[in-house]
Amino acid sequence: MAATNHAQAIKQDSQEYLTTALLQLLEAHQFEDITVTQVVKRAGVSRMAFYRNFDSLEQVLIDYFTPIIETHFKAVLQQQSAELKLAALSTFFIELEATLKLADKRGFEPIVRDVFTDNIQQFYQTIDPWRSLDAIRQKYYVQFMAVGVYQIWRDWLLGGQKESLSFIHQLLANLQHHMDLAVSQPISGLKKR
Template identity: 25%
Template structure:
């Protein structure tokens, strides 16, 4: 019971810290936001901050990891087409537009790219390639795909995400189809 309670309290603390940071990032440059400021706005102690994070960027990385875990649950079908995987990508990231805009303003979008590469590296075992995916080439395929998705996501976000998820999937699908035949996901 105590562990469940502690886990729930920890989750609430992390959500409060993230919410406080997002609010502050809408008004201030990330580099000018202090841990004390985030803690005060979140209504938690600095000690609570340091129980969960070492540095401010850890808040963003932790949230990105959660985002990619949630995105992977959308892909929980045994087989999913490239188009649907891509549509779900844009659908999911549209839900996090403010977060992405905050990273853009703060010049921290490299964190999205880094986490994208990490995500694809983990899930690359479930991807069916139409070309040689030997271990020596896998890192290049992952870099290519992550970089493409990342850059398209950044352009889309900078333009206000005006195109529909379906239109974005259509744009990317044609290019992606030349590199991946589809994915078959194992249980996460």
């Protein structure tokens, strides 16, 4: 049992060293220019240790950002009203601002966006209008809202936050309201399977 615990501790340490090394390299280099060799050298571990823990450099970032973003979304989901959920979401984005700026500057923003999108899709599955939709409308509603919400927050944060936070809240609330109305309307040409 002690050997297993020791092996787990070594694996955890290796993952942390590799993640820290990649994040440090991203402070000065484009993501696409960083190699596994650079990361393992900086982390002080072997290539074998890298591939025991991760499939790729992208996986390092996915594994790093997933629990951070999931934790924030859990806080959003715990809020009772739509207004409180939106306020919690804005707090999350404001806290993510520095990371999002670095991700945009260093070329790994698609990874952050994908992790965010996965979580916001789960978020939209918890709201009332979504539950009453058929499977096809649910699919497109969630995809549209997930990408749209991310893009609005992204552009607001990276664009210098020229509009007020209350404007962004109202804009998102209006868009969601109109999207709810749009997907509840009958649509001709919907093929039944």
